[in-house]
Amino acid sequence: MSLNSADWVHIRSPFVYWAQTEKTVSLRVDIRDAQNPRILIEDSKVVFDSTGYGAQGENEYHFELALPHNVDSDKSTYRVSDRDVDILLIKKEHGWWSKVTTSVRKPAWLKVDFDRWKSPDDEEEIPADVMKDFPDIMDRVQREEYGYKVENLRKVYLFLYNLFQFVGYLFIVGVLSVRYLRDGQEATHRAFEFVGFAMRYCQIMQALEIIHPLMGFTKTSVPVAFLQIGGRALILFGIVQAEERLHDESAVFWLFYFWSLAEVFRYPFYMLQIYERKVYFVTWLRYSAWIFLYPLGIASECVVIFSGITYFVETGRYSVSLPNSWNFSFSFPTIMRLYLLFGVFPVSYALICNMWRSRTKALGRSRVMITKQK
DSSP: OOOOHHHHTTEEOOOEEEEEOSSEEEEEEOOEEEEEEEEEEOSSEEEEEEEEEETTEEEEEEEEEEOSSOBOTTTOEEEEOSSOEEEEEEBSSOSOOSOSOOOSSOOTTEEEOHHHHHSOSSOTTSOSOHHHHOHHHHHHHHHHHHSSOOOOHHHHHHHHHHHHHHHHHHHHHHHHHHHHHHHGGGGGGOHHHHHHHHHHHHHHHHTHHHHHHHTTSOOOOHHHHHHHHHHHHIIIIIIITTOGGGGGOHHHHHHHHHHHHHHHHHHHHHHHHHTTOOOHHHHHHHHHTHHHHHHHHHHHHHHHHHHHHHHHHHHOTTOBOSSOTTOOOBOHHHHHHHIIIIIHHHHHHHHHHHHHHHHHHHHHHHHHHHHHHO
């Protein structure tokens, strides 16, 4: 079909969705009730003309597609249905194409059908996940289609979560540091006032780190995460927040400071790890800073618990006294004393041993990577 300049005014291009396997290229022309379609398949070009219902209503539609590689025009076929027109091109040489047109800029009407890339139905030999097996090709196709690489939503979510937590704990460390440098010892009696809300919010968000491994998002040990995060939550919400007289204790200032400083070193490492970036200094900080911060944080926890025993004895909060209808008694201060006497050492020992094993594994691997790079 020959077109002059006047004809182009009345002819529109339909949306064309392309996908491929190693042996074929499929074009789905989005036209309903196509009337007398004229489809020319050459070795390096496809020409399409038809009337029908497309993106711009009932019109005459036309497109020409110059292919980057040759196809077998004799074996290539097309099928017309009420919903669309499917064109199947057979590649002369098997392989994956990074694009389906020779044009420098992809036409606006040409779209990528990513779902058909992932699950090709025509050839059983094709890998089930092209994005996984041919990431470079998919990256180029995605950048051409969207203008950017489509990231895995899980990675984006984890990165944003870790970034949010990093900013939150950095805020706490920054506020407490500035206040202490300005007001000295006086600042240690107002930590809950300064950053109590931020600390509670970050701790609530940290509960997601118990859920992440359960959902397969991370490989963290669920018992270790529950032990550490659950213990902090109990101290923060069950003891510090519950007893207002503890808000003015200096130990709360140092507790918040050491907890937060450890997290400031931890979350940047996780952000880099999500996208498989290795920075030895960040890795070293993440697996070395805890050696000093964990014992200081544990000591602060013990001081806070010990200070709270007297207050909880006076108020009777969380305790159950006899007589009562259940004939049952429970003393929360007694549990606090038992934890200080018998619980601190085994819990701390388990956490420190786990961190030391992780440190040996991570830093040993990092040194090997640096040696290979040299």
